Amino acid sequence: MSDALDTLEHDNLGSTVYRLLSNALIEGRLKPGERLKIRELAARLGTSVTPVRDAILRLVQEQALTMKSARDIRVPHMTVARYLEIRTIRIRLEGLAAEMAAQRADAAQIAQLEELVRQNQQAIADGDIARGCDLNQRFHFALVDIAGMPFLQGILFRIWLQMGPLIAEVYAAGGDDMLDYHYPLLAAIRAHDGAAAARAIGDDLLYGGQVILQHLQNAAAADAAPADDDQPTA
Amino acid sequence: MSDALDTLEHDNLGSTVYRLLSNALIEGRLKPGERLKIRELAARLGTSVTPVRDAILRLVQEQALTMKSARDIRVPHMTVARYLEIRTIRIRLEGLAAEMAAQRADAAQIAQLEELVRQNQQAIADGDIARGCDLNQRFHFALVDIAGMPFLQGILFRIWLQMGPLIAEVYAAGGDDMLDYHYPLLAAIRAHDGAAAARAIGDDLLYGGQVILQHLQNAAAADAAPADDDQPTA
DNA sequence: ACAGCAAATATGATGCATCATAATTTACTG
DNA sequence: CAGTAAATTATGATGCATCATATTTGCTGT
Secondary structure (H helix, E strand, C coil): CCCCCCCCCCCCHHHHHHHHHHHHHHCCCCCCCCEECHHHHHHHHCCCHHHHHHHHHHHHHCCCCEECCCCCEECCCCCHHHHHHHHHHHHHHHHHHHHHHHHHCCHHHHHHHHHHHHHHHHHHHCCCHHHHHHHHHHHHHHHHHHHCCHHHHHHHHHHHHHHHHHHHHHHHCCCCCCCCCHHHHHHHHHCCCHHHHHHHHHHHHHHHCHHHHHHHHHHHHHHHCCCCCCCCCC | CCCCCCCCCCCCHHHHHHHHHHHHHHCCCCCCCCEECHHHHHHHHCCCHHHHHHHHHHHHHCCCCEECCCCCEECCCCCHHHHHHHHHHHHHHHHHHHHHHHHHCCHHHHHHHHHHHHHHHHHHHCCCHHHHHHHHHHHHHHHHHHHCCHHHHHHHHHHHHHHHHHHHHHHHCCCCCCCCCHHHHHHHHHCCCHHHHHHHHHHHHHHHCHHHHHHHHHHHHHHHCCCCCCCCCC
16 A cells, blocks of 8 residues: 555665665654664664665655765755645645546545545544544555556655655644545545546645644744754754 | 756765766666666776666666666666656646746746757757757756746656656657747746746647657557567567 | 863765676587 | 586675764863
């Protein structure tokens, strides 16, 4: 379900480490600002530094990690500008995915989406924010999967690599999971109405992401007038 | 002008090799199906295998190169399905870029675009297909640059990594450079009409890319009923 | 005690040796 | 001569040693 874009990829140890770190990023197990050390990771994973270096270099390349100076590998902080740009791109791209998914989805796939929303509803009722967050992400992935666009899936996977740490941060700060906009999306897909599906996912990203934007703007403000936050930006 | 997405990237030898190979791909100096050997490249570039391996692994990761078996690194062949998917994505993404560019472009930037089109016109008049091809690509890059969306630029750069070898192949087979649709695009940008600009670039990709699609379909047909082409697909 | 320099340490970069294995060549047998 | 099997070669994977350098620690002199 989650292993997108691995199509045809020759499997070496580096790829395994890459997937490991990717999942850690997407699931928010790596926090923005957190530093990574190649040797340490290698020791932890029981490999030499080579595959770890491979993986990290790949993640740096797609900007899922940054390397300001040679010795300083960390999970990047999201900026407001970057978030807005990514949001705009996601609206186009996930809109496309939703449109295609609405056209193509069969009964089983629709049921799968409904099940994800149902579980998400349950998670929210249980107050299990982390699970809700995870299910939300899986819903978005499932949509792209149904759209049947593997290349698009790769692009969106890379985008999620960037969103993971941010979303985890926001949820840790008490952000609410936004499920509201998934219902109209489901309705549009059931009706095979591509345009409506695209609109719905746009709403989801715009309004559902409002909490995230707020969080970023607060962080930016706190950064401009530094009080005593936990991260004094080095 | 051409070095997109290198923002903040810590420069190591691997990145240099990556850029080298990227340029080779985008400029069509690597043909679809062509095989790459790490040791050979390292020898040619006068480095050890490590940086070359770094670079190649990164390119494999973003599917600009494939690695079917561990020993078999090559420039991938484009398929019709993949081309159509990428075209759809490009229409959304470059449409977005054109829209933003139309809104933001100042006089100097518009002049820059006009200059590129003028040079392209000249190149076509001179029958210099390769140069026309290069200028066409630079026009598209310039547009994204003007749009001021660095993240989008990265995505589109990766897409061009895939298009490069294909376009070179088509032009080698006598494909015509399509400049026609750049004029309405320029007009839309001059008028700061985002929607019209997006439509124009969509037309450019759809109709201008017709030659490419034709080429791919011919290749696919020849592959299904193999006569005596130069590439019998291994 | 503090400023400034020096030694030690940490850490990514690079090169390279070795390994495993797939592709190719060679050689032997019938 | 043909076919098969063994040997050789080619080539990426992996580990690791070494290097360069940024950072930290600690010593020395005023």
